[in-house]
Amino acid sequence: MKVHGECHCGAVAFEADVDPDRVTLCHCSDCQVLTGTAYRITVPAPAQSFVLKQGRPSTYIKTTADSGRLRLHAFCGRGGTPVYSAAVENAPSYGLRVGCLAERASLVPSRQIWRRSALPWSDHIADVPGRAGE
Numbered sequence: 001m002k003v004h005g006e007c008h009c010g011a012v013a014f015e016a017d018v019d020p021d022r023v024t025l026c027h028c029s030d031c032q033v034l035t036g037t038a039y040r041i042t043v044p045a046p047a048q049s050f051v052l053k054q055g056r057p058s059t060y061i062k063t064t065a066d067s068g069r070l071r072l073h074a075f076c077g078r079g080g081t082p083v084y085s086a087a088v089e090n091a092p093s094y095g096l097r098v099g100c101l102a103e104r105a106s107l108v109p110s111r112q113i114w115r116r117s118a119l120p121w122s123d124h125i126a127d128v129p130g131r132a133g134e
Contacts, residue, residue, distance in 0.1 A: 007076035016045035028114035
């Protein structure tokens with residue numbers, strides 16, 4: 001599936017090919033802090049399919065909490081939107097942040113990881129009263 005992504009302010013834009021059956025919802029504490037919310041949803045894209053169409057993301061290299069591996073996190077330096085993560089060197093794929101993809105409604109998570117870090121209420125958000133707009 002061809003996907004098109006863009007940061008919130010439009011400074012960074014990209015496209016890639018993804019397998020929609022490989023969407024992952026991660027509850028790890030790193031993803032909670034890096035997103036500012038309860039979890040992150042990511043889909044891998046082979047490095048050879050990733051094309052930066054506009055701008056250049058800023059990057060941050062962090063040590064992954066459990067494995068100690070280094071990961072590069074790319075984000076819009078102007079507006080802060082997370083764009084992807086990848087291995088620091090010779091990345092075979094990019095972990096695209098589903099929220100910045102135009103096709104996000106079609107990218108349903110097929111698995112959850114790091115459930116031991118899940119916030120207790122995150123399984124029950126459908127029970128929270130809501131409305132269509134503010």
